[in-house]
Structures are given as structure tokens and as C-alpha cells.
Amino acid sequence: MRPPAQFPSFLCTIPNDNHQSLAMAELVRQFGWVWIGTIAADDDYGKYGIKYFKQNVEKSGICIAFSETIPKIYSRRKILAVVEAIKKSTANIIVVCSSDIDLSPLMDEIAHSNITGKTWIASEAWVTSALIAKPEYFSFLGRTIGFGVWRGEIPGLKDFQLDVHPDNDASDDLTIEFWQTVFNCTWPNSSVPYNTDFRINVTGRERGVHPVSDQLCTGKEKLEDIKNTYLDVSELRITYNVYNAAFTVAHALNNLDT
Structure with a gap:
């Protein structure tokens, strides 16, 4: 098949999602499970992932007990309908x-309803997520199996992260905003408001708007003293593949000159 004119050259540094769906189908067949439910997010990742999975398992005589969709825009009514489908099945x-x-x-909602005894087959987008790996979920997610994206080490990344400081680039408003959020203080003489939408798994704080802190930042705060996922370089998965993609392009451009 000829590549589209818009993208005459194309290279993936991470597997196509179809490979994951196929692997999940093979996993179900390997364990001999023949009566399963499926849940998809209401986007291309979820819907096409489950569609391709179902196409593969149904060829083997495996039956789909229910197929539900998680709303992209939060709706408790729709979420509860998914919970009810799980309960009844x-x-x-x-x-x-x-x-x-x-x-x-x-x-x-599943935690609130105390639904246990299920084996969850997880896609890579949530199987290693700190947002899902909460103690309150352990009672019903303890039997989860999933496929994670390949992880790897990015040399020098942690040192680079520790070098982030507002004084290193006083004009960088994002750095000042990050510093104020992490250390719950206001940077002196800064016009950057203490108003941020950083995700909780980046800074350790709930997302949303926070009031201005009365405490001024001293600049002597140490990033190495904070305990959150910002400095955790042990689970670099998507990040590692972006790193590989950048180096792939860099090497390719370099080779054009040789």
C-alpha cells in the first residue's frame, strides 16, 4: 500500500495499538476464558482498541457478555450505568x-459499590498509572493483568530536573508557576499568579485553582526534598519512547550529512 502523500515517510517508535489488542486477545485465549465483558473510553483509543480486540476473540468462539463505554465528559448517571452492567453480569x-x-x-464508583472478584485486563494507558494504583482500589484491582509500554532510562534526566530553578531563567513564567505550586509559596516580585492546573501525579497537589500563599519563596527550597512523581524516573514509558523518537530523527538528520 502506498503511503499517504501527506506522510511520505513514517516510522513508529512505539507499537501500534492494534498489537496491544491482539496481545490481549491472545491472553484471553491462553487462559481459556470464554465469557468476558469489555469497557472502552469514548475516544479512538478506547473504541478502536476494544473493536479490534473483539474481532480477534469472537473468531475463537469467545462471547462478549457486555460492552460498555466510559463517557469522555463526566456523567455520574452514565458511570453508574456501567457499574450496574458490571454488577448484573x-x-x-x-x-x-x-x-x-x-x-x-x-x-x-466501583470502590463505592464494593465490586470484587473480577479479573481486569488492562490497557497500557492505565495498568502502570499512579492515578489508578491507589490503596482504596487494591481490594478489587488485585487481580489485574495488563501490558505496559517498554520503559527505559534517560541518562541525565534526573539531574536536569533537579537543576530547574526560577533563578536559572527569571523570565520563565512556567518555572515560577511550577515552583510556587510545589513548595506552596509565592515567588517574590513575580507577576505569575499562584493559579495552576498541574495534574496531581506531576506535582503532588490536587488540580484546580489555589489561593495565593502568604509564604514567600526563598529560592533555597530543594526539589530533592519533595516526595512526588516529578523526580521518579523509574517508570519512564511514554517519556522514554518520545526520547527515542527525538534521537531517531536526530541520528537520521545527522546521517544525511555523511
Whole structure:
């Protein structure tokens, strides 16, 4: 097949999502499960992931007990309808293709309803997520199986992150905003408001608007003293693949000159 004119050259540094759907189908067949439910996020990632999965398992005589969709825009009514479908079904194997953010409201309701005894087949977008790996979810997610994106080490990244400081680039408003949010202080003489939408798994604080702190930043705060995922370089998955993509392009451009 000829590549589209818009993209005459194309290279993936991360597997196509179809490979994941195929692997999930092979996993179900390997364990001999024949009665399963599926849940998809209401986007291309979720819907096409589950569609391709179902196409593969149905060829083997595996039956889909229910197929539900998580709303992209939060609706408790729709979330509760998914919970009710899980409760009513006798299927104990549930395949979920969703991001962690979209899945989180459903997990909250499942925890509230105390639904246990299910085996969850997870897509890579939530299987290693800190947003989902909460103690309050352990009672019903303890039997989760999933496929994670390959992780790797990015040399020098942690040192680079520790070098972030407002004094290093006084004109960088994003750095000042980050510093104020992490240390709950206001940078002196800064016009940057203490008003941020950083995600909780980046800064350790709830997302949303926060009031201006009365405490002034001293500049002597140390990033290495904070305990959140900002400095956790042990689970670099998507980040590592972006890193590989950048180096792939860089090497290719370099080779053009040789």
C-alpha cells in the first residue's frame, strides 16, 4: 500500500495499538476464558482498541457478555450505568481500554459499590498509572493483568530536573508557576499568579485553582526534598519512547550529512 502523500515517510517508535489488542486477545485465549465483558473510553483509543480486540476473540468462539463505554465528559448517571452492567453480569473477566484519567471516575464508583472478584485486563494507558494504583482500589484491582509500554532510562534526566530553578531563567513564567505550586509559596516580585492546573501525579497537589500563599519563596527550597512523581524516573514509558523518537530523527538528520 502506498503511503499517504501527506506522510511520505513514517516510522513508529512505539507499537501500534492494534498489537496491544491482539496481545490481549491472545491472553484471553491462553487462559481459556470464554465469557468476558469489555469497557472502552469514548475516544479512538478506547473504541478502536476494544473493536479490534473483539474481532480477534469472537473468531475463537469467545462471547462478549457486555460492552460498555466510559463517557469522555463526566456523567455520574452514565458511570453508574456501567457499574450496574458490571454488577448484573456473570462475567468475571473485564477488558478495559481507557486512559487513567477517563477510568478514574469509574474506579471510584466501583470502590463505592464494593465490586470484587473480577479479573481486569488492562490497557497500557492505565495498568502502570499512579492515578489508578491507589490503596482504596487494591481490594478489587488485585487481580489485574495488563501490558505496559517498554520503559527505559534517560541518562541525565534526573539531574536536569533537579537543576530547574526560577533563578536559572527569571523570565520563565512556567518555572515560577511550577515552583510556587510545589513548595506552596509565592515567588517574590513575580507577576505569575499562584493559579495552576498541574495534574496531581506531576506535582503532588490536587488540580484546580489555589489561593495565593502568604509564604514567600526563598529560592533555597530543594526539589530533592519533595516526595512526588516529578523526580521518579523509574517508570519512564511514554517519556522514554518520545526520547527515542527525538534521537531517531536526530541520528537520521545527522546521517544525511555523511
